[in-house]
Amino acid sequence: xxxxxxxxxxxxxxxxxxxxxxxxxxxxxxxxxxxxxxxxxxxxxxxxxxxxxxxxxxxxxxxxxxxxxxxxxxxxxxxxxxxxxxxxxxxxxxxxxxxxxxxxxxxxxxxxxxxxxxxxxxxxxxxxxxxxxxxxxxxxxxxxxxxxxxxxxxxxxxxxxxxxxxxxxxxxxxxxxxxxxxxxx
Numbered sequence: 611x612x613x614x615x616x617x618x619x620x621x622x623x624x625x626x627x628x629x630x631x632x633x634x635x636x637x638x639x640x641x642x643x644x645x646x647x648x649x650x651x652x653x654x655x656x657x658x659x660x661x662x663x664x665x666x667x668x669x670x671x672x673x674x675x676x677x678x679x680x681x682x683x684x685x686x687x688x689x690x691x692x693x694x695x696x697x698x699x700x701x702x703x704x705x706x707x708x709x710x711x712x713x714x715x716x717x718x719x720x721x722x723x724x725x726x727x728x729x730x731x732x733x734x735x736x737x738x739x740x741x742x743x744x745x746x747x748x749x750x751x752x753x754x755x756x757x758x759x760x761x762x763x764x765x766x767x768x769x770x771x772x773x774x775x776x777x778x779x780x781x782x783x784x785x786x787x788x789x790x791x792x793x794x795x
Contacts, residue, residue: 615639643767643775645708646794650754651766652707653718657755660722668718676718679711721755724748750793761793762786768794 623629642648652675659671668676675692682689695714696706707714753761764785765775772784 640762641765641767641775643765643771644794646768647766647771648707649709649714649717650751650794651758652714653721653755654758656718657722661756668715668722676715680715683711683715721751724752754793761789766790766794 619631640651642651656668656671656674656676659665659674660668665671668674669680671677675689678689678692688694694706695709695711697708697710765772766786767775767790769787769791772787772790776782776784
């Protein structure tokens with residue numbers, strides 16, 4: 611992980627035309643093994659400014675991919691520096707995130723409404739396409755998107771993804787397995 615992180619840090623520093631430490635001391639590197647883990651982590655990061663009360667809505671939050679995606683989407687464009695959404699997972703999957711942009715934006719907006727302390731909003735009988743697709747309950751989704759780094763350490767994914775990951779790395783012990791089973795299964 612150190613070698614991988616070093617290469618990423620060097621490229622990021624070169625891109626930003628700066629020097630020095632790129633990763634803060636509390637940085638954690640986690641493997642995201644499936645769509646559920648990917649969606650939860652993306653929403654967790656995109657909602658950080660809202661939880662920190664630095665923004666009221668995703669489109670007002672600075673330095674997030676959701677804001678950048680929304681800005682570009684107004685003109686029907688895709689930000690070049692971000693991975694594109696390729697839609698629903700299928701047998702021959704084009705490169706990109708395995709969800710639809712619209713579903714992800716709706717998911718982030720609805721999740722943001724659920725976790726804001728200054729609003730009394732809860733979602734009844736709403737159709738959340740991404741959550742239905744990855745089979746995560748609303749309660750688990752809120753826990754995933756508000757406590758991701760507290761709940762998970764190391765590789766994150768459904769139990770089957772964890773098994774394949776550990777098998778590939780010849781690991782006998784699976785970290786997070788109880789939280790993965792409870793929150794992602």
